[in-house]
Amino acid sequence: MAIRDLIPWSRTDYRVPAPFAVEQDRRDPLLSLHREVNRLFDDVVRGFGVPAFAGTERALLSPRLELGQTDAEIRVIAELPGLDEKDVEIVAEDGVLTLLGEKKSEVEDKDGGYSEGSYGRFDRRIALPRTVETDKASARFRNGVLTVTLPRSAAAADTVRRILIHSDAA
Incomplete structure (x- = not known):
């Protein structure tokens, strides 16, 4: 189980105030890229009805x-x-x-x-x-x-x- 699964809100529901998000992205562009790539992969996988990537290999190979x-x-x-x-x-x-x-x-x-x-x-x-x-x-x-x-x-x-x-x- 990933830590983010314990958070009571999803990424789409949680909104960071715009000035703070922009400032944080300016400080660490790799963090912004990492966050965006994770969001894209989660969206694609969720669209196929498959659980998120954490533990997916085991779920697919486990009878x-x-x-x-x-x-x-x-x-x-x-x-x-x-x-x-x-x-x-x-x-x-x-x-x-x-x-x-x-x-x-x-x-x-x-x-x-x-x-x-x-x-x-x-x-x-x-x-x-x-x-x-x-x-x-x-x-x-x-x-x-x-x-x-x-x-x-x-x-x-x-x-x-x-x-x-x-x-x-x-």
Whole structure:
């Protein structure tokens, strides 16, 4: 998160009095240029519905996850469009499930005289409860969707304690 995200007003809403802004720009023209270039990039990116540049690379390479749990298992579903199962690695270690992946794409057109490549890596870490049996975990990859199923131990149901909520009636 950038510091400017904590400011309660946006750049378009905040107006510096004209004499002060002109005086400040005269003192530091590079600051003025820097501010203007940042504004232009933010405007362009905002127009495409993409978040601002801070953290954008990670957001684009990070798969969307869906987590679900029942008394019997924990299920992690990751959307990985354009990847094959050979491009993905799953590791369960020290109470953490880690999904690793790398996408490589190269296109070469000899008639057009160009080649194009795109590369990207991601890793997602998910904390697991102690009651999961990682040695019995299974994974399935189909049509760009990875489903990891982690069964819970039988003792897990015994360790869950429901706490009743009492209301104070006046």
